[in-house]
Amino acid sequence: MPRLRKHTVLTKPRAGTKVADTEATRKKILKHLVSKAVQRNTERTTVILTPCQEQAWALLQGNDNIFLTGAAGTGKSFLLGKYLEGKPSALYPVVASTGVSAILVGGRTFHSFFGIGIMEGGAETAARRACENKRVVTRLRRARGVVIDEISMLPGEALRAADRVARVARGIDAPWGGLQVIAVGDFAQLPPVSDGKEGKDWAFMSEVWDESDFSPALLSTCVRTKEPEFLRILNFVREGVVNEEVTDFLNARFLPPTLGFDGTRLFPHRATAEAHNRRKLDELPGMPQIFQTIYKGREQSVTQLRRNCPVPESLHLKKNALVMVRKNDVSGKMRYVNGSLGTLRHIEPDCLTIALFTGETVEIEKTAFALLDGNGNETAVAVNFPVNLAWASTIHKSQGATLDRLMVDLSSLWEPGQAYVALSRVRSAAGLFVERWNPRSIIAEPQVMEYYRRMGA
């Protein structure tokens, strides 16, 4: 992209701050990026798969319904990305259980794709309404397969409604109306939101799951970390086991938060994470440069995108800030992934120079995050640098990411899988520090464990 000249600042700056964007810069970038927002990687890249990824790959070439699963870091998302390379999104749409994960995989939410919205009136009513929607019917007839990412957070009720819609739309009274379903995720990670109801509405416990007759593609080799001792600990935590080994490990990783720490701190609550980022930015000298996220699209969609976008509405940056990249490097060089950390070395209106922890220095331009409607059309885009301040984040937001240096607060977690998600983000135990922990925070869902035992995991 050409370097852009400075123009008049149209946004009123907050007292004492410097606005780094200009209106002209925004328009130009928006025009340039919107068309690229949802393009799938069309080039086939060469990679070496692990033996279990090879097996899963072979299974993916068939027509069965598949449950691609495995512990954190076994390369589920990686394999999924590879599988989707070159596949048109109308034939193989990707849908995700939450808005955040949908935006990250360049897909749409499960609910919007199947036309079930927020399921007002319950599953039956929502399904009936969706079946009357011509566009929902057309896209379900056209699709050959649908890929559901982050399945662990999808409630069984949504699965029931969607199966109903697919059967009616396709006019075939078989599971999913004959549509191939590839479900991807790990039920030992974060569960569906329970809305105050008792018990979790796990997808794998619904009758639709049984009827779908998924062939399991179980990945068992962790790629994120190769350290056997660390993997043993992660496995205990995955199963909710707090034994002497786990206790010794977590105690040995203790680091008082008052000591300088140059990685990401993971907190259970968003407000704590945001406050920590603000405090750390204030400690750096100089005024922050502010990059407003530019939104474009239908009002309702923009509101949704503001809530779910991986980048904030207003990105405050300073030289030497710790940042996390929120997109994968699609250039084929794989220099960074969603979750890579680095120090911001240089800030220009259209380019950030980041010294990554891996030792490489990269230049990152603005990019567009798109919200898609059920048909895969963009209803809104948000454009900004794909980075966040990375001194802190929430455990929920970290699901799916690979991080380099991490300090976790495990003092009062409440969800099954929450501690496991937090601890399993790093490539090496040397990059993991524990600020506080409590054995009660390490929770596993017995039904999930039983499910995986039956699968032979």
Ligand SMILES: Nc1ncnc2c1ncn2[C@@H]1O[C@H](COP(=O)(O)OP(=O)(O)OP(=O)(O)O)[C@@H](O)[C@H]1O
């Ligand atoms: N075959 C491979 N070759 C090179 N890198 C790989 C391979 N498989 C996975 N990786 C890398 O390993 C890391 C973990 O993979 P990925 O994020 O896909 O795991 P995951 O199973 O989706 O984990 P999570 O459950 O935490 O989402 C990523 O950095 C990914 O790029």
Ligand SMILES: [Mg+2]
């Ligand atoms: Mg993943």
